[in-house]
Amino acid sequence: MILDVRRLTRNKRAKGFFQRSAPDVAKSILGDCIVIRHKDLFLAGKIVEVESYLGIKDDASHAFGEKFTERTKTMYLCGGVVYVYLIYGKYWCFNIVVSKKGDPQTVFIRALEPLVGIDIMKKNRGVQDIKKLTNGPCRWTQSFGVNKSYLSRSIISKDLFISSPYHKPFAIVKTRRVGVDYAIRSKGSLLRFYIKDNPFVSKR
DNA sequence: CTCACGATTAGA
DNA sequence: CTAATCGTGAGA
Numbered sequence: 001m002i003l004d005v006r007r008l009t010r011n012k013r014a015k016g017f018f019q020r021s022a023p024d025v026a027k028s029i030l031g032d033c034i035v036i037r038h039k040d041l042f043l044a045g046k047i048v049e050v051e052s053y054l055g056i057k058d059d060a061s062h063a064f065g066e067k068f069t070e071r072t073k074t075m076y077l078c079g080g081v082v083y084v085y086l087i088y089g090k091y092w093c094f095n096i097v098v099s100k101k102g103d104p105q106t107v108f109i110r111a112l113e114p115l116v117g118i119d120i121m122k123k124n125r126g127v128q129d130i131k132k133l134t135n136g137p138c139r140w141t142q143s144f145g146v147n148k149s150y151l152s153r154s155i156i157s158k159d160l161f162i163s164s165p166y167h168k169p170f171a172i173v174k175t176r177r178v179g180v181d182y183a184i185r186s187k188g189s190l191l192r193f194y195i196k197d198n199p200f201v202s203k204r
Numbered sequence: 205c206t207c208a209c210g211a212t213t214a215g216a
Numbered sequence: 217c218t219a220a221t222c223g224t225g226a227g228a
Contacts, residue, residue, distance in 0.1 A: 087210055089221030138212055179211050
């Protein structure tokens with residue numbers, strides 16, 4: 001399968017795709033590619049692991065109980081923009097805001113399979129092992145050079161978009177979300193989805 | 205202004 | 217298993 005940027009651009013996901021519930025978007029985005037322009041080159045990876053966050057009623061969500069702060073206000077925008085935040089003082093977590101304006105649901109991208117620009121990813125992350133470039137939520141963002149400047153950016157643009165250039169059939173595994181045991185009420189919900197047997201899914 | 209902490213990772 | 221590391225948010 002040849003994956004050039006032209007082909008990726010032709011199959012771009014449109015605005016309406018993101019105006020649905022987080023679990024719906026999360027499941028249908030599996031197997032898609034995320035494409036990010038890095039300087040004058042494009043980086044791309046296949047989305048192999050995601051989680052959905054349900055917003056106001058989800059006690060694992062930053063927007064639980066209608067929490068509205070400088071950080072979370074982006075989550076209340078209309079679906080189709082990026083929500084990034086810094087964790088542990090050094091890593092960036094990348095989410096896509098979905099659903100309608102005022103309903104802060106998000107899809108958290110946890111792992112990719114590297115496709116285009118692998119040499120740049122190695123350089124950005126300072127790691128040579130391809131298996132460790134993108135197999136975690138803050139590993140792939142490091143490889144792709146994601147930082148605070150991505151906050152509130154559109155996920156339907158020339159330099160940053162989701163593409164569905166092909167879809168080989170695959171099985172989807174549903175599990176509990178990772179690292180949200182503090183969420184008494186929703187920690188047991190099956191809101192994490194990944195492609196069965198894909199070697200780039202993050203380790204527990 | 206102060207201070208506890210995290211949707212993780214690397215390393216012992 | 218634990219330390220790292222700092223912006224954010226809640227509270228004084």
